[in-house]
Amino acid sequence: MEKLMADLKAQIIEQLNLQEVKPEDIGDDQPLFKDGLGLDSIDALELIVLLQQHYRIRMANPEDGPKIFHSVRTMAEFITANQPA
Amino acid sequence: MNSINAYTIIRPYKVIRNGEVLTNESAAPMQDFLRRLYDQFAGQYQKFHKMDHLSKLGWLATELLLQDMPMTGYAAEDTALVFANRSASLDTDEKYYQTVSDIASPALFVYTLPNIVTGEISIRHKFKGENAFFVADAFDIPMMTAYAQQLLDTNAARACICGWIEQYHEDFEAVVFLVEKETRGVALPFSAEQVEKLYQS
Numbered sequence: 001m002e003k004l005m006a007d008l009k010a011q012i013i014e015q016l017n018l019q020e021v022k023p024e025d026i027g028d029d030q031p032l033f034k035d036g037l038g039l040d041s042i043d044a045l046e047l048i049v050l051l052q053q054h055y056r057i058r059m060a061n062p063e064d065g066p067k068i069f070h071s072v073r074t075m076a077e078f079i080t081a082n083q084p085a
Numbered sequence: 086m087n088s089i090n091a092y093t094i095i096r097p098y099k100v101i102r103n104g105e106v107l108t109n110e111s112a113a114p115m116q117d118f119l120r121r122l123y124d125q126f127a128g129q130y131q132k133f134h135k136m137d138h139l140s141k142l143g144w145l146a147t148e149l150l151l152q153d154m155p156m157t158g159y160a161a162e163d164t165a166l167v168f169a170n171r172s173a174s175l176d177t178d179e180k181y182y183q184t185v186s187d188i189a190s191p192a193l194f195v196y197t198l199p200n201i202v203t204g205e206i207s208i209r210h211k212f213k214g215e216n217a218f219f220v221a222d223a224f225d226i227p228m229m230t231a232y233a234q235q236l237l238d239t240n241a242a243r244a245c246i247c248g249w250i251e252q253y254h255e256d257f258e259a260v261v262f263l264v265e266k267e268t269r270g271v272a273l274p275f276s277a278e279q280v281e282k283l284y285q286s
Contacts, residue, residue, distance in 0.1 A: 017192070019134040038131065045191035052188060 004076045012072070015050045016043050028073045036071075044069060057082050087237050090270035091263040092248075092283055093150045095122070095142065097255075101286070102149050103271045115255050119145060126152065135192060136205055137177040138257070143168065143202035143250040144209065146259035150246065151210065154263055154270055161213040165242035166203045167232055168261075169219040172253035173199040202250060214242050224249040224260070224284060230277045233264055249284070260284050 009023040012032075016039065030036045033044075047069050051057045057079060059065065068078045094101040098110040098118050108125070110118065119141045123133055127148045136144060156164060174197050181193040195201065200218035207213065215236055219228075233245040248261035260283070264275050273279055 017134050018131065020131060042135075042191050042195055049188050049191065 001076055001080065004079060005072050008072050008075055008079075011050055011054055012047070015046050026072060029071050032069055032071060033066075047075075051079070055079050056084055087234060087264055087266055087275040088268040089262050089273040089275050089279060089283075090265050090268065091150050091154050092271070093146045093259070093261050094283070094286070095146050095149075095257070095259040097257065100149065102152075104286075107149070115252075115257055122149075130209070132205075132208075137174070137180075137193070137196035137201075139170075139174060139176065139199060139250065139252045140196060140202045140205045142252050142257055142259050143261070144205050146248075146250065146261045147206045147246060148209070150261055150263050156210060156212075156244065159243055161211055163214060163243040164210070164212045165215040165233070165236045165245040165247075166206060166212065167215075167217050167219075167229065167236070167245060167247040168199075168203065168250050169221055169224060169229060170199060170249060170251040171220070171222055172251060173220045174201070176253050206246070226280050226284065227277045230275065230280055234275070237264065237266055 005028055006023065009026045012018070012026070013021055013023065021037070026037060033039045044065060048059055048065075051059065059068070068074055091103055097115070098108070098113055099106065100108040100122065108122065115138065119138065122145050123141070127133065127145065133141060133144065177193060177196045181190060181197050184190040184193060199220065200216070203216040203218055207216070217232070229247055233247045236242040236245050244263065244265045246261060246263055248259070250259045250261070251257065262280065262283075263270070
């Protein structure tokens with residue numbers, strides 16, 4: 001899980017072009033949207049693309065987005081539970 | 086008489102504000118040049134890095150324009166934005182098209198219109214006034230000045246940021262003016278002749 005969360009932080013920074021953010025700036029449980037990392041709705045779409053490109057996971061229900069993309073930890077938990085064998 | 090109270094010119098690889106040369110570099114990739122301008126004159130605006138090159142260019146030109154010209158005396162609806170260019174958003178359109186064969190990029194898609202630059206400037210400065218973005222082969226200065234004059238003379242706006250923001254691949258040019266009903270700053274008369282003179286400088 002720790003390795004997956006570290007990978008996710010680097011991928012989020014690259015995919016979302018967060019050029020002034022370092023992986024260590026993102027807390028495992030820090031909210032990614034609003035007052036946390038400040039991501040917006042376009043970033044949410046990019047996170048969906050990230051899941052498809054890096055982990056071959058398609059989100060079945062977009063309404064689950066806020067729960068899945070709450071933090072790096074919730075993303076990692078979702079990937080672990082849904083990664084194709 | 087409406088007045089040009091500030092102006093900014095960004096060209097490869099020189100920046101002029103109100104007649105003063107702020108930066109004059111030898112050739113450099115545009116992306117690096119814009120990043121250096123951001124680091125030197127702006128900073129602390131994370132969304133800058135997500136913008137396409139056209140928006141970065143227009144955003145930086147406006148940022149420099151307003152650095153010493155606070156707009157606090159205006160209501161959000163008082164400031165109009167009127168720009169033009171030749172290549173619309175073609176640079177980003179091409180990049181977006183390249184992604185379509187795989188997974189289309191949402192982040193690129195949102196910049197596939199040239200007037201997005203007016204949106205980025207509006208978000209940064211909380212402007213809610215009139216805005217327009219024209220596409221033409223060349224900077225039509227008589228049309229641009231007439232349009233801005235009309236906005237000010239009919240009280241549709243009290244200030245107007247207008248000019249030419251062009252970018253395609255490594256070619257770029259931004260020439261923007263702050264025009265107001267009241268004089269301050271460099272206080273040059275706002276006319277097609279004056280804009281032409283500054284554009285050719």
